[in-house]
Amino acid sequence: MISQELLYRRVAQRVEGMIQGGTLRAGDRIPSVRGLSQKFSVSVSTVLGAYGMLENRGLIEARPQSGYYVRPIQSPLPEVAQTESCETSNEVDLMDLVLQVVGDLHFDDRAVAFGAASPSPEFLPTGKLNRFMSGALRAQPYRGASYDSVKGYHALRVQIAKRMLGAGCSLTPEDIITTAGTQQAIVMALQAVTQPGDTVIVETPTYFGLLKALEALHLKALEIGTHPREGICLDELERAIEQEKISACVWVPNFGNPLGHKMPEDKLKRAVHFLNSKKIPLIEDDIYGELGFAEERPKAAKSFDRTGNVILCSSFSKTLAPGYRVGWIVPGKFRKRIEQLKYTSTVATSTPTQMAVASFLENGGFDRHLRRLRRTYQDLVSRMSQAIAENFPEGTRVSRPEGGHVLWVELPPNIDSIAYYKLALKKGVSVAPGPIFSATRRYSNFIRLNCAISWSNKVEKAIRTLGKLAREWK
Numbered sequence: 001m002i003s004q005e006l007l008y009r010r011v012a013q014r015v016e017g018m019i020q021g022g023t024l025r026a027g028d029r030i031p032s033v034r035g036l037s038q039k040f041s042v043s044v045s046t047v048l049g050a051y052g053m054l055e056n057r058g059l060i061e062a063r064p065q066s067g068y069y070v071r072p073i074q075s076p077l078p079e080v081a082q083t084e085s086c087e088t089s090n091e092v093d094l095m096d097l098v099l100q101v102v103g104d105l106h107f108d109d110r111a112v113a114f115g116a117a118s119p120s121p122e123f124l125p126t127g128k129l130n131r132f133m134s135g136a137l138r139a140q141p142y143r144g145a146s147y148d149s150v151k152g153y154h155a156l157r158v159q160i161a162k163r164m165l166g167a168g169c170s171l172t173p174e175d176i177i178t179t180a181g182t183q184q185a186i187v188m189a190l191q192a193v194t195q196p197g198d199t200v201i202v203e204t205p206t207y208f209g210l211l212k213a214l215e216a217l218h219l220k221a222l223e224i225g226t227h228p229r230e231g232i233c234l235d236e237l238e239r240a241i242e243q244e245k246i247s248a249c250v251w252v253p254n255f256g257n258p259l260g261h262k263m264p265e266d267k268l269k270r271a272v273h274f275l276n277s278k279k280i281p282l283i284e285d286d287i288y289g290e291l292g293f294a295e296e297r298p299k300a301a302k303s304f305d306r307t308g309n310v311i312l313c314s315s316f317s318k319t320l321a322p323g324y325r326v327g328w329i330v331p332g333k334f335r336k337r338i339e340q341l342k343y344t345s346t347v348a349t350s351t352p353t354q355m356a357v358a359s360f361l362e363n364g365g366f367d368r369h370l371r372r373l374r375r376t377y378q379d380l381v382s383r384m385s386q387a388i389a390e391n392f393p394e395g396t397r398v399s400r401p402e403g404g405h406v407l408w409v410e411l412p413p414n415i416d417s418i419a420y421y422k423l424a425l426k427k428g429v430s431v432a433p434g435p436i437f438s439a440t441r442r443y444s445n446f447i448r449l450n451c452a453i454s455w456s457n458k459v460e461k462a463i464r465t466l467g468k469l470a471r472e473w474k
């Protein structure tokens with residue numbers, strides 16, 4: 001008679017074969033326990049035993065009230081390396097290149113949009129959010145058409161303060177000012193703590209919107225080497241601060257763009273205390289903070305700040321609706337200055353969108369939506385890494401993000417990513433070329449790919465196109 005153990009193993013091997021052979025891919029739901037027991041003519045407890053074995057080996061995972069799923073697999077490609085610091089600060093001259101690329105990324109609707117870091121609308125609760133907006137406006141028709149207070153819509157600030165508890169921050173609504181997205185928050189934070197000509201420390205590579213802001217404000221960037229999973233190198237940061245006068249640091253400690261890194265908690269705490277001791281403000285971009293792949297949301301740098309030296313900037317652009325332009329800033333000790341800057345730049349944030357987001361946070365099931373979104377992004381990042389491994393030439397390396405929805409890809413050194421992005425666009429696929437992520441236009445053979453697009457034959461074909469372009473590069 002066959003032992004129970006052997007039976008489990010046989011069933012487990014058949015499911016594993018489906019995973020290895022590509023029938024079941026990362027993120028796919030595997031057949032229900034009952035369904036498989038009927039199909040293989042074995043008992044339910046045998047299937048459960050087999051699934052337990054596969055779970056122990058990290059091949060599948062159980063999701064509460066949802067069933068078993070194939071776990072995301074780590075990319076077989078080598079990981080991108082830690083980057084190097086620049087010796088000196090540099091003026092930024094990227095505006096024309098960034099505007100050209102961003103124009104191409106946003107306005108060619110026919111292209112498969114791996115270039116812009118925007119989630120596809122089907123992942124966002126747009127219909128529900130719009131209904132919340134109509135409901136809120138019906139309930140308070142004049143409110144929506146009136147100027148809001150400079151600090152922002154009170155009910156929204158209450159909801160943001162509640163959410164920030166999850167990031168380890170005890171805030172009151174008075175500690176928060178709403179903004180038209182993270183970008184406005186970062187620009188105001190920079191304006192509050194710097195003068196033209198000052199130097200600001202950034203991660204490298206970093207989000208090009210930040211570099212554009214530095215250029216517009218006539219600030220210099222000092223790029224500090226960044227680990228692809230653990231963020232900016234603190235030893236190099238400390239050395240740079242000994243050598244040059246630094247007015248501020250701007251980082252994305254939780255799931256940076258484009259690396260997807262997450263600074264370990266101890267390191268982040270050490271960085272906050274060090275910068276506080278040097279009285280150098282830290283501008284924290286937390287736009288991806290709620291989009292980690294782990295169950296628990298990581299702490300924000302702000303949570304370690306006892307002196308008001310950290311300015312936290314964030315928004316709902318990656319989680320609810322980029323076009324609503326609803327974000328916020330926690331200005332710490334720079335509150336008065338930031339309020340003045342907000343008043344002089346926009347007077348107030350748009351009221352109807354703030355009302356809609358406030359009621360969605362209160363009653364729309366935001367946590368449930370986020371749980372689904374995080375899973376979806378994790379699955380898509382994993383699928384995209386696999387597809388890159390299958391299609392790109394030897395010499396390709398890829399990041400291992402712990403959150404967010406972008407991948408940073410190093411192509412073989414002979415590939416010029418600006419020429420590559422132009423050719424790819426002609427073939428109907430957009431990518432973001434590496435040089436726009438650096439004040440000194442490094443990363444000439446890197447691209448950033450957005451994974452927040454529904455997986456489809458069209459997407460697979462687009463990756464094959466990109467791979468072929470890279471393989472046949474002359």
Ligand SMILES: Cc1ncc(COP(=O)(O)O)c(C=O)c1O
Nearest residue numbers: 117181182183207257287315317
């Ligand atoms: C790291 C980072 N910061 C800021 C922004 C801009 O965000 P918002 O649309 O909220 O202004 C983005 C958008 O892609 C981003 O990736």
